[in-house]
Amino acid sequence: MTGAAALRATHARAALGVTVAAVAIATLLPAPGAAAKAAVLAALVAVLGLPHGAVDHLEGQTLLAPRVGRAWWLVFGALYVAAATVVVAAWLLWPPGLLVGFLLLAAGHFGAEDVAADPAAPRGPLRVLEAGLRGAIPVLGPVLFHPERTGELFAYLLPGSSAAGVQAVLVPLAWGAPVFAGALAAFAVIAWASGRRGTAVEVLALTVAVGVLPPLLAFVVYFCLWHAPRHTLTVAARLSPADARRGLIRFARAAWPLTLVTIAAGTLAWWGLTGAVNAVPAAIATVFVGLAALTVPHVVLAALHARSHIATAT
Template identity: 35%
Template structure:
């Protein structure tokens, strides 16, 4: 690919590809595996700094889409958002394995949107299934251990199921990659190809950090900011910061109340992933509502 075409790629594609290649090289040559506590620490910092802000603009998106206009509507929106998030936390507390499986399914639908403008629906679902399933193919024991931390001993079954999904999706991804190459869809080809490379060499948490924080979140955040008038973008950044800090405070309170004391890495991992699940549901519902509303608006 020429240097000119590389410059035309989205910035998140270039950043993600560079980070994935570097991680694959370093981890492939490393004499020992990266300690689990270090992986969790890396996940925590990256999700807080780079991951959470992409959903912190949901109130602005809702107002722009006409979901509310007045301050009272803003209060109602935030209360409803928090109520949905807490309902997800409660469901995970009562039905941890079912909640884990549903979260994986919701995540597949949500992450498939990263290629909404480039791939057909069936191609997007293959890409999302491969994205989620590949770590279980190459690091089955590690994924099973993470699932046990999140949802208890019975969660090994979910890891086995995810591995099966990953194997099928990985095979189905080959023709998708060939079709993107034939159509010269370089952005999609690079992203999916680097995801496969990363899944082979990076442990699951590192894989998730690089994908979620360097590709998915920046893409969504850049698209949202691009919708705002130039004079409003600085206030959007401040709003993202305020909502991110508020989310961290709420997550810390919920973790302190609901999670038992014990291994710090396990508590942090559980807080992060259950917190992401709790935020993903209202975020996904808002995105679905705005997409349908836009689809019904005449050109």
């Protein structure tokens, strides 16, 4: 039998090792081309990132089955697809609003899950502050540390905008980079001093990764190495509280069908888009607009789960 805490510790060590290796490789080798970065993004998000959301139906079953009975999956599927469709439609109608909303929601989701996986995290307002700061690393970090490259990527998600136009908005924000880096360094020092050494090292490593790596690769590092495996371990522990390894097997069995469906849908969307734009912008738009569409129902379910957890714990 394998305990959930032991698996979490193994994950943190492995993720840290790969993050440090990615930073070292990036400083030694020449930067990869745009097509290589987009291919790495699409492949790793599909294989390592998507499965953690492809088990949302388990949450849906817990919430809906007591209310609507055996047809829970029909109601769940309809609600999930409707939410995703509304996001894509709203994105087409008002792209800047949706992009900003997505970035804020993502930072909140990332931070909340990182803090939830950290038994030594504080409670109360300090917890919210810590979640905001940690969640901002993968989202605000690229904007502040690489405004030009991030502006180019955001432009792919804002139909009708130009890279120069978006960069003109982001580049003036770069004064915030040293402030943000300073806040993260201060957090790491406080975390270290209060005995949370793992958290301190993780925050420093992720800050350096976001500072050094191109935005797409930094996102892959955070999302595929830290966020998705962490969520996976949480779900695995829920599926088999006594034996986390068995929980992982159950997780894999539950995740593969919807992962494959989502990959197929994404490939179709990318193929459709390549008629209108080049393959690289089409891949980036497919990955991020697709993630945004799935993130809304995914985050709502994670929040509902956290709420029911608090309600049963108190």
